[in-house]
Amino acid sequence: MSLRLKVCGMARPDNLRTVAALAPDFLGFIFYSKSRRFAGTNLQPADTAALPAGIQKVGVFVNEELEVMQARVQEFNLDLVQLHGAETPKTCAALQAVGIPVSKAFAVGERFDFSVLTPYVGHVTYFLFDTAGAQPGGNGTPFNWQLLEQYHLPVPYFLAGGLALEHAAELRNLCLPGLFALDLNSRFETEPGVKDAGQLQQLFHEIRTPGVATSIPS
Template sequence: MSAHPTGLRLKVCGMREAANIAALATLEPDFLGFIFYPKSSRFAGAHLTPESLAHLPASIRKVGVFVDAPVADILARTTELGLNMVQLHGAETPAECQALKAVGLTVIKAIAVGEQLDQTALLPYIGHVDYFLFDTAGSQPGGNGTAFNWALLEQYNLPVPYFLAGGLELAQADALRNLRLPGLFALDLNSKFELAPGLKDVAKLRQMFTTIRSAFPAGTISSQTKSE
């Protein structure tokens, strides 16, 4: 496997203000992620309304990020806000992932990566998730703001494409644009592109998008994602 032939996708995660979301949309990211974990400093909570997302282009996939939330609660939130996808950062089981897929949601299962990546632990999720997201293990379920050793992914051999997360920043742009890791589908950008928690630096993200897209031509959303 290699980087997706129609381009490395870009996801920005952790917004909650309508004006900031609208400004980000002008960059045409492939995915925008909204965090529904109350302990996160980027918790969307009541800040996010259906109106704040209603005018996003259909090409931008809207992702709800959850940590060990009941399936019923996830479905209620995704229905209310018209989200296309869910990203699960807790101990969600393959059965819970399948329950969300069964109603038409695209499912991303986040995997915390430390000094090693045990691919055998991922096998039960194959067929029940659309993507993995590899993030750096830390004190929080996600958003710890540090990178792990990307070389751990050089031997990735599972049929599930993945998002790369974990402290990605503009200083790494050249290294990221040269990545040719098997299975790599998208980059997940968050804490290193902020003016404050939950408020993204659009100018800085524009630089990152330009650099990455010069190496990976932009393409359409993968057929593996669900239509609205």
């Protein structure tokens, strides 16, 4: 089965409609006011309500209050909450207990201690592995994906961190335990929160079409 595709950091209604037309599996909206891709300024609940059926809506939060996250889920009819801070297994369990699926993000540097994931098993639907950097996410650089060869937990995960069109062939052929989806963000932007639909369309085609030849613009 092809990798699922998530486009994160959507922040403009017109760009959202254009990217949604490409039929990603997930679209991500950042509800963290310090982010350059903060969705709370420009997007309204009507914008996410108009998305085609089949696209799952993901709300991204960083160390947010439980009540605030629950309110955003209801307001924007979110299908999944992505936690990008220091949230505990208890917080994840509390969200899932009220019917909100959770994706818990972890920053990966030159090394990664996989034992930190164990307490979250049973309390999250997905993990997400992003590159360690100055910001909680969207730093625009990849980490060494081969570190994930050591992953052997039953929770599927999203791969994030500087994924770009130039990585298309390598991503299409990745064979890593637990890999479920690719998370695309800053390397597909013309400015923070605005995605280049042409580049996304090319990557989507190359990931979703078996045997397609990768052609990267020079």
